[in-house]
Amino acid sequence: MSKVIATYLVYDQKKNLAKKAESIALGLTVGSWTDLPAIDQQQLRLYKGEVVSIEELPIDQQADTYFDRELIKGLIKIAYPTRNFSADLPAILTTVFGKLSLDGEVKLIDLDFPVELAKQFPGPKLGVNGVRERLQVFDRPLLMSIFKSIIGRDLVFFETQLRAQALGGVDLVKDDEILFDNTLTPFEERIRVARAVLNETEQQTGERTLYAVNLTGHTFELLDKAKKAVELGADALLFNVFTYGLDVLQALSEDPEINIPILAHPAFGGAVTSSTFYGVSHSLWFGRFLRAVGADLVLFPSPYGSVALAKEAALGIAKELTQDSASWKTAFPVPSAGIHPALVPQLLADFQLDSVINAGGGIHGHEQGAAAGGRAFRQAITAAQANIPLSQAAKEHPELATALRQWGGQK
């Protein structure tokens, strides 16, 4: 019998983890058990949730103080028969963390996908290799940047910024996630202008740059809009998946006509992941789930910015996106915020070759402009991969030298 196993971090005020676990396992499946007639138990056996394990953790004094009561902290694993739900995330989330999300201090830490279930989710359509193919870049981390202060600006501003970034050697330029369809830079016009600009810059540099247009609007317009984007020559889609729903991203990913990479943006995701006591773990929410439904690249807060994700959490997301899977291609981790060239060796050490270095201010803030900002990053990447200290590489690369002066030396 196929089952999914959910792992919960629980703070139990009744201090009886075994009882809590049993009540979850029954409450979210067949409802009751011991009081059932044998004939009913026979029928319901295949549907019954099972407690897999209960692990009591050391007392969390900080939590006890905060809640002003003594709590037992523990990890509980429950197995749910996959026959209880349809193979879609709305059904799975409702089962394993629907009512339970409202039931006191419980956080969903992990959820395995047995192979038979995993195969019913698409995973990335292009994945790391597919995106690398589009760019013809196989031997280094990718470089991404974003439009800066684009709200209220027109297509000339858009075009100028895009060109500078592309000329600086940026592999992917993404829309700002807060840029929606608007009269100054309409969706279709952005795609048309970007197509023209990036065809030109490719002639100049010999390198492709992909523009990720923000796919926005009402849910049931998105498939048509994405197909229109592809038709107009869009390179990639940016998608604020958590303000729509994981299953909406899956539909985009599963559509064969939408054959361009999808960048999942973490906007609103922190509402679900930030608490120690509630919601869903970073690695599951930004990692496994987004990979399952087909994100090719996943943005998440870097562990280096001023308000940053804990390093363990950021690495946990990256691991979920890149580890071997029998069912799904790998996706690119894109740790974002606070990234400047001096951090490149650290980024490479932490997130490895198959990752994306994503900068905003670290490119646009370069004293010689965004193109120079891009070049400084590319110089840093080349040096870091050759194990050459950035300070040494900077002697031959003025853009990198400026960046190191502006943002500080190698960390």
Added chain:
Amino acid sequence: MSKVIATYLVYDQKKNLAKKAESIALGLTVGSWTDLPAIDQQQLRLYKGEVVSIEELPIDQQADTYFDRELIKGLIKIAYPTRNFSADLPAILTTVFGKLSLDGEVKLIDLDFPVELAKQFPGPKLGVNGVRERLQVFDRPLLMSIFKSIIGRDLVFFETQLRAQALGGVDLVKDDEILFDNTLTPFEERIRVARAVLNETEQQTGERTLYAVNLTGHTFELLDKAKKAVELGADALLFNVFTYGLDVLQALSEDPEINIPILAHPAFGGAVTSSTFYGVSHSLWFGRFLRAVGADLVLFPSPYGSVALAKEAALGIAKELTQDSASWKTAFPVPSAGIHPALVPQLLADFQLDSVINAGGGIHGHEQGAAAGGRAFRQAITAAQANIPLSQAAKEHPELATALRQWGGQK
């Protein structure tokens, strides 16, 4: 210029609320301001976010202890020009709480909808009056119940439970939210069986009972599936909105062919609302947003169960659903969990006439069965509305007497 005003509860470790507020107002709109040339300021003025107010709150010793640092606690109000986003919740949430949801201890407490924006959201299609019309019940709270332990059971079991509940005088019977499309009780079969049973019981009792079928499956199948449900005679839809997306519910609500009430279930919603420090307030998430996108009835944890919502939070949701609005019909609050007949006077006092009394165990657990369980509730409602103590009413109503004995007397 039309603006939405977002209210945030902030715990600021840099202890500079004014700076924090300004960085939110600019960071989520035009990016920067004071360093811009006058001509740019002229162009961007219409797009710039504005700090409306900053209110420092008393020091929260509990929070400081928990985070092990001194934090300034405060309420910040920011106004965002509506021209910055399209009139859909994914765009609005991305703007006002996209990146910000990942930016430290910030909770979205409130978000107003100016009338011009509110008019672009449907609100409930039927609302309180429309649902009452369908039931021809105008002068009392409605009574709702749920199937018990339905997972792994067949259509005979389903039919038997439904009949008992309808004969007991229940107005609405909803599917269990964890019942998905399955071979034992397929979606269309449940609707067909329910239609037949409820036509029969209406003949017997003279009262209509509405069956709310759980609308499940992949997002882009839902509109067709809902229309099919209507065609087959479904009375109402149950929808796990938070595992799909608020905008998906809006699409269901806006479709003129789906002319039956929609019950929004709070499953997974606790992942967003439970924390004091992160996510979205209960009143906004379960209240204003669900009403805006068109829920006719909204289930949320009652303030009476063992693990319950704080009373203030539950009443806050109900207020959002029922208060006057120039743009939207009112929706029914459905406080759920831990409800038994003795609580009816309290429910009526707290949630008023236009609410739904929703019981699971409090109906099915009645010693004389679910029909008697339903009757006990109806007897309690009649008594409570006439200001007759339940203990006195119980003298003439054996079902109520049994219920009071089982679950305790009037609270």
